[in-house]
Amino acid sequence: MSKVIKNGTIVTADRTYKADVLIEGGVIARIGQNLSGDESFDATGCYVMPGGIDPHTHLEMPFMGTYSADDFESGTRAALAGGTTMVVDFCLPNPGQSLLDAIKMWDNKSVKAATDYTFHMAVTWWGEQVFNEMAEVVDRGINTFKHFMAYKGSLMVDDDEMFSSFQRCSDLGALPLVHAENGDVVAALSQKLLAAGNNGPEAHAYSRPAEVEGEATNRAIMIADMANSPLYVVHVSCEQSHEAIRRARQKGMRVFGEPLIQHLVLDETEYMNGDWDHAARRVMSPPFRNKQHQDSLWAGLQAGSLQVVATDHCAFTTEQKRTGLNDFTKIPNGTGGLEDRLPVLWTRGVATGRLTMNEFVAVTSTNIAKILNMYPKKGAILEGSDADIIVWDPKRSKTISAGSQQSVIDYNVFEGVEVTGLPRFVFTRGELAITEDTVDAKPGHGEFVARQPFAAVNRALSTWKEITAPRKVERAGIPVSGV
Numbered sequence: 001m002s003k004v005i006k007n008g009t010i011v012t013a014d015r016t017y018k019a020d021v022l023i024e025g026g027v028i029a030r031i032g033q034n035l036s037g038d039e040s041f042d043a044t045g046c047y048v049m050p051g052g053i054d055p056h057t058h059l060e061m062p063f064m065g066t067y068s069a070d071d072f073e074s075g076t077r078a079a080l081a082g083g084t085t086m087v088v089d090f091c092l093p094n095p096g097q098s099l100l101d102a103i104k105m106w107d108n109k110s111v112k113a114a115t116d117y118t119f120h121m122a123v124t125w126w127g128e129q130v131f132n133e134m135a136e137v138v139d140r141g142i143n144t145f146k147h148f149m150a151y152k153g154s155l156m157v158d159d160d161e162m163f164s165s166f167q168r169c170s171d172l173g174a175l176p177l178v179h180a181e182n183g184d185v186v187a188a189l190s191q192k193l194l195a196a197g198n199n200g201p202e203a204h205a206y207s208r209p210a211e212v213e214g215e216a217t218n219r220a221i222m223i224a225d226m227a228n229s230p231l232y233v234v235h236v237s238c239e240q241s242h243e244a245i246r247r248a249r250q251k252g253m254r255v256f257g258e259p260l261i262q263h264l265v266l267d268e269t270e271y272m273n274g275d276w277d278h279a280a281r282r283v284m285s286p287p288f289r290n291k292q293h294q295d296s297l298w299a300g301l302q303a304g305s306l307q308v309v310a311t312d313h314c315a316f317t318t319e320q321k322r323t324g325l326n327d328f329t330k331i332p333n334g335t336g337g338l339e340d341r342l343p344v345l346w347t348r349g350v351a352t353g354r355l356t357m358n359e360f361v362a363v364t365s366t367n368i369a370k371i372l373n374m375y376p377k378k379g380a381i382l383e384g385s386d387a388d389i390i391v392w393d394p395k396r397s398k399t400i401s402a403g404s405q406q407s408v409i410d411y412n413v414f415e416g417v418e419v420t421g422l423p424r425f426v427f428t429r430g431e432l433a434i435t436e437d438t439v440d441a442k443p444g445h446g447e448f449v450a451r452q453p454f455a456a457v458n459r460a461l462s463t464w465k466e467i468t469a470p471r472k473v474e475r476a477g478i479p480v481s482g483v
């Protein structure tokens, strides 16, 4: 059965124009005027855009002694409700565990996905086995490897391990990702704060100042450069980190930066709230910052020095957060946002003139589809692309509330935020999943998207490094000593 979206305005990362879209067999079959199909969807007054891609989620993630509460079923349902039609989750091997076993675990969890998905692989330990298995991981369609520079004693890797892994990524045509915070400094500051009796959620923010992130971002960039590797920095929250990325890009390095919708909109005053639960629910790493940092992130999206807006959706219930009642270092780190990313970014970005509609599409889908090597299957409204489509009604509005969200947690960090701009329809590979407030997500509909390695970028970096590498100076003769 074919479907046609009629009377809408197509908005992509580079064009805005009026046309109908015909969907057949899960893909965009035709774009043109006066198209017809078996079923028709009216997009009058709406924008027809690629579905959002969230490149940073943690669904059912084992972390800090518990599991994040949204799994692939509720997480992808929330995604669809907010116009996101694809998520990228992280396979996390335990230290010593095979990377291939971790893929099996994530394969099992993701059978419930209602949207398409793909994985990043985390490098949580280093050794010959990891070195060897990275090749197999790439063969299985996972071309991105995440490195945690924080979470000392659990996920953190050191510079030596990072350098080895980045070199391996370079050889395999893979892209390394970093969570950039200096984990040693965070651990030391945390102990100091606790010793001084500073055990509330606000101390989480005190233990992770912007310098901790700026230093680690710069270090990762330099290590990537020495390893001939591109680099993607997740959850960039501050000017210091953005500055390092901007500087690297100006020098010609392939470095990408991903702010989160939370950091763009919510600030550090949340941690000063007199209600412990309110503050603890917002504990995440890096923490929320102040307005100057937010302005820097918005400017980066406008100028192109930052490319992607994600959520790092890692949702914990209030009860889970209370594990850290007497010790902020035990509060599970993470916040939600999958359902809210697009409406909040539209409201605070497009409606305020900070972003154009085309920039909105670029930072919510097209740029990441290109960075992760899955464009134009994803992130595009083109004939032959997957029919992951949102029909976006710029006039629909609501007030965000935990009471009406799809996520299973009992609060929402955007509670009370009014948004204007919501989906009228959402299609995932051609299947209708959302009609305004009606959610018809189908667990199991989602498919794994395999991604090829980035031969071109990594080869270019290695070629240039080889041409400009230090060379031994060949001399005609060596002076005899003592003469």
Ligand SMILES: NC(=O)NCCC(=O)O
Pocket: 058, 179, 283, 284, 285, 286, 312, 314, 333, 334, 335
């Ligand atoms: N960001 C966060 O606080 N939790 C999720 C894990 C991570 O990305 O660091």
Ligand SMILES: [Zn+2]
Pocket: 179, 234, 235, 285, 286
């Ligand atoms: Zn992180």
Ligand SMILES: [Zn+2]
Pocket: 056, 057, 058, 312, 314
């Ligand atoms: Zn994360």
